Amino acid sequence: MVARPWDFSYFLNLHECSGVRRMRRSYGMAALALALAMTAVLGWIFLPTGEDALVRAREGRTLRVGYALEAPFVILSPQVVANDPELREAGVGGEAPTVLRAVLGRLGFNRVEWLRSDFGSLIHELESGRIDIIAAGMYITPAREVRVLFSRPTAHVRTGMLQLEGMDPPAKNLADLRSYPDRRLGVLAGAVELTLAGEAGLSPERVLAYPDAASALQALQNGRVEAMALSSVSLRYLEWMYPEGHFVLVDEAMPEAAPGRPALVFRKSDRRLRDAVDGVLAEYLGSAEHLAAVAEFGFTAADIPERAP
Incomplete structure (x- = not known):
């Protein structure tokens, strides 16, 4: 049954005693106060805080990374879990988490929480504040750029x-x-x-x-x-x-189409975090370390963008 925050029945019953009318007005005010308090609490829980993710990361607080399973961009690998102590709980591997982890490590950001979602829900969860970064091999497209910020591409794929x-x-x-x-x-x-x-x-x-x-x-x-x-x-x-x-x-189901450009994804309000990540990517992408790290997922030098000048 849906609770009614307002009850105007006392306007219709002009023969009720004044004491009852005062009691009902008191109940109405109490109900209104409760409704306003609940709205504030729910807003605090579910709305984004607007807090700068880069500031949180620099303070040693956790960055929340959203992912969806699409091998080899994202996989859950027992081998990765066994070889990397930081991943033993989440077990998240693949090209995108591997690249992001290398970048965040260079920035000194080592506290990461991995949150799984459906691919089609990731941007909504980023906008809502549930996650701070998407690492899922998501392509840069004009429609997505209206809503989010992308890093420089981490690969070129058909x-x-x-x-x-x-x-x-x-x-x-x-x-x-x-x-x-x-x-x-x-x-x-x-x-x-x-x-x-x-x-x-x-x-x-x-x-x-x-x-x-x-x-x-x-x-x-x-x-x-x-x-x-x-x-x-x-x-x-x-x-x-x-x-x-x-x-x-x-291998090429749409040969006339331009190659897809997967990248890491950030909220519009987190441009500073995106820029910090891009600064590291400029040096990391195409390096010997990078090529060795993504080779196990089937990526070759031909799949990697040219290094920044």
């Missing part, structure tokens, strides 16, 4: 397409997939491939969005979709991880 062996014939790219009206495409909700599928001419009912790469891969294996579009480096990693899957990989 969109690929994965199909099962036995598809006769396999589609050559997303545009070719359009010519097979009974074939459906799986993508990640909120990912750039959803837009690319539309640009290739696939109708919305033929494109199914999934919360993460594992769900999309399962849909492909179970026949709910006939193809899966994701970054080519992600699909190469999945093909390597599941050799029994009998997949056919198309």
Whole structure:
């Protein structure tokens, strides 16, 4: 039952004694005060504080990093957990966390809390103040730049397409997939491939969005979709991880499209934190240390942006 903060019934009952009217007015004022107090408390709990994340980090307080699983940008790796004491609780690895961890270490920011989410919810959680940084291989796009700040790109990758062996014939790219009206495409909700599928001419009912790469891969294996579009480096990693899957990989499913530029993501109000991270990235990206760190996730020098001059 919904509680009514106001009760105007005393205006309608003109024959009630004045004592009852005073009592009801007192209850009404008490209810109003309680409602205002609850509003203040809820606002304090759920609204962003506006506090500078860079200041908090410099004071030794925790930075909250949001991620979504999309190998090899983000993985949960038993090997990573075993080899890195800082990750034994969260077990978060992959290209984006590895790069962010190296950068934060150089800045002296060692207190990090990793918070998992669906890919499509990450920007909302950043804006709401639940997290401070997104490390998820999220591409820089004009639509996203309206809402958030990006670091310099940490990689350059193409969109690929994965199909099962036995598809006769396999589609050559997303545009070719359009010519097979009974074939459906799986993508990640909120990912750039959803837009690319539309640009290739696939109708919305033929494109199914999934919360993460594992769900999309399962849909492909179970026949709910006939193809899966994701970054080519992600699909190469999945093909390597599941050799029994009998997949056919198309490295460039949208050859005319510009390469995707994954980056770290920050709130609009945290420009100072973004700039501090960018300053370190300028030296770190493309270094021997960086290339060695991301090689285990399938990234090569060809996938890395040129070093800043």
